[in-house]
Amino acid sequence: MDAISGLALGFGNALTLANLGWALLGCFLGTAIGVLPGIGPALTIALLLPITFTVSATGAFILFCGVFYGAMYGGSTTSILLNTPGESGSIITSLEGAKMARNGRAGPALATAAIGSFVAGTVGTLGIAFLGPLIVDYALLLGPAEYFSLMVLCFVTVSAVLGGSALRGLTSLFFGLMLGLVGIDLQTGQPRLTFGIVELLDGVNVVLVAVALFAVGETLYLAWRYVEGEQKVLPVGSIMMSKSDWKRSFWPWVRGAGLGFPFGVMPAGGTEMPTMLSYYAERKLASPEARAEFGTTGAIEGVAGPEAANNAAAAGVLVPMLTLGLPTSATAAIMLSAFQSYGIQPGPLLFTTQAELVWTLIASLFVANVMLVVLNLPLVGLWARILKVPQPQLYAGILVFATIGTYGISNSVVDLMLLYGIGIIAMFMRRFDFPVAPVVIGMILGPMAEQAMRQALTISQGDWTTFVTRPASLGILLVAVAALVGPRLYGAWLRRAAG
C-alpha cells in the first residue's frame, strides 16, 4: 500500500470519536509527564502496558504515540522554566531557553519550542509515511542472517557510539542481554539463568525492568544526593512572538527538522547529536546581533533549532521500529514489547499484515501533533503550574505507581524484590555514569537477536561464515565495526597529528 492510500485509510480510522479520545488522553498525559521532572515517556508507557489486556491494539498504540509525542513537547517546558532538562534531548534547549526565561522572554521561548515541535513533528511524520513503505520493500529481502547483523549494528550504536564511554555503554548492554536470557529457552525448553526460582521461569518482565531503571533507581539516586531547598520556577509572561521572533525562528525550525529526522531513522538514533549539531549550526548561521545573544540573554534560534531537531529525531525513531522491528530508544523498545503482548510480530510484515493499525497510527501522529500545539500554546500556564507540585509528594507518588505497575502484573513479592534490587543497581549505575537505555534495548532485542542467529545457523547448517559470506550481512557488520572502532582510531590519529 502506498503512502497516499495508506494515509486515507488511516485518517478514516483516526478521526473516529474513540480514537480521537485516545489521542487526546495520550497528548494530555504525555505533556504532563514530559513537564514533570524525573519521569519520561518510557516509564509512562511501561506503566500503561496493563491496558493492553483490555483495550484494542489500535486504541492502545494511539495512546502510546500521544504520550511519546506529548512528552517531547512537555520536556521543553521544564528545560526552559526550571533549567533542568528532563531528558537528554532537551539539554541543549535549556542552554538558550533558560537564559531567555531569565531575561523575561520565557513566553516566546516556549512558543517557538511548541511551534518548532509542531513543524518538526509534521515533517517527521510525513517522513514515516513516505519512507516507511520504501524501507519495508527492502526489508522484506532480508533473511535471518541480515537481521542478526542489523541487530548487532543496533547494539553497537545504542551502547558504544552514543553516550560518554563505549566501555560503560557495552557493560549496560550486556547487563540487559543477561536479563533478557532469564527464563525458559523457547526452542529447547531449558530453563536459563533462573537460579532455580520458579517465578523466574517466565523471564523478567520488561515493565519491571523499565520501572526499576527509570523510577526506582532515579528516585533513589535523587534521595541519595538530596539537598533541601525549593526549586525556582521562572514566570511565563506573554507567549506572543514578535514579527522578528517568527522570522528568526522559521529557518531554524526547518533546518532542525531536516537534521533531526535522519538521525532518528538511522540505528544510531539518539537525540543528543542532532540537537547539538543544530545548536552549533544556528549559532554559526545567526546574524551578528543575534549571535551576541547566544550565551548571554538567550537567542531564540538556539531554542527553535534544537527543539525541532529533537522532535524530528524522536519521530524518526518510529521508522526502524515500525518497518524493521528494531527499537533504537528505550521508549521504542517498550512500545515493541507492547506489540508482542498483542501477539503482533513487529517487522517488515507489519505494514502488510497490520496495515490498518500502522496507517491509523501514522494518521494519529498527525492528529496528535495538531492537538499538542493547541494544548500547549494556550495552556502553557497550566503546565507551568504542574512544575509546582512539591518534590516530596511527587517522588512518593511516582513510587506508588511503580509498585502498581509491577505488583499488578503478577501479585508476587519476588517481583517487588527484583524491582527494588534492580532499582538499587540502577542507582549505582547513575552514580558511576553507566547509561540505562542500553539495558532496556539489550533486554528486548537480545532474545530476538538470539532467535535470528539460531535461525540463520539452522539455515546454513551450522556454518558460521553465513554472516560474512552474504554480502548484505557482511556490509552491515562492517558498518558496526566501523562505528565501534572508527571514533577511537580517529581520536588516536588526532592525538598523533597533534603530538
Next chain:
Amino acid sequence: MRGRGGADRADLGAALFVLGLGLVGVWQALAIPVSPLYAQVGPKLVPWLVAAGLLVLGALLTVHAARGGWSRGIEDLQDAAPANRRALGLMLAGLLANLALIGPFGFTVAASAQFVLVAAAFGSRAHLRNLVIAFVVALGAYTVFVKVLGVNIGAGVVEGLVFGAPE
C-alpha cells in the same frame, strides 16, 4: 589526565561488581542442562557469550579503575551534592515497608506507608497530611486499576472494608 596517581576505590568496586556479574553468568551457564535435542546452536551458547562479554568488560573496567578510574573526569559527578544518608535510609525504609506490608495488609496500607516515608526522605515534615494524600491516591489508584482496568494489585484490609471481602 589529572589524578593518575592511584586507583579509584569506588570505581574499582563498580568494576568488580561487573566481574562478579560475569561469574554469576558463568555459574548459570554451567547450570543449563545439556539439551537432548540436536540443535545447531544449543541454549548454552548465548549465555556463555554474555558471561564472557561481562568478564572481559569487567576486566577492562578494573584496569581503568586501577589507573585512576573514570568518575574523576566526569563533571556532573564531581558537581553532585554529597551523599545524604538520612534521605537514602528513609527511602530504603519506604521500599522495605512496602515489601513487608503488601502481602498481609494489602496495597493501600503498604502504599500509604511507603508514600509517607519517601516524602519524608525528600524533606517533607507534614506526615499526617501526607498520610491523607497517600490514602486517597492509593485507594483511588486501586479503584481504577482493579475495578476499571481489571488488574489485581493486591487486596487487603482497607480494600476489604471498602469493597467487601474478595471472592
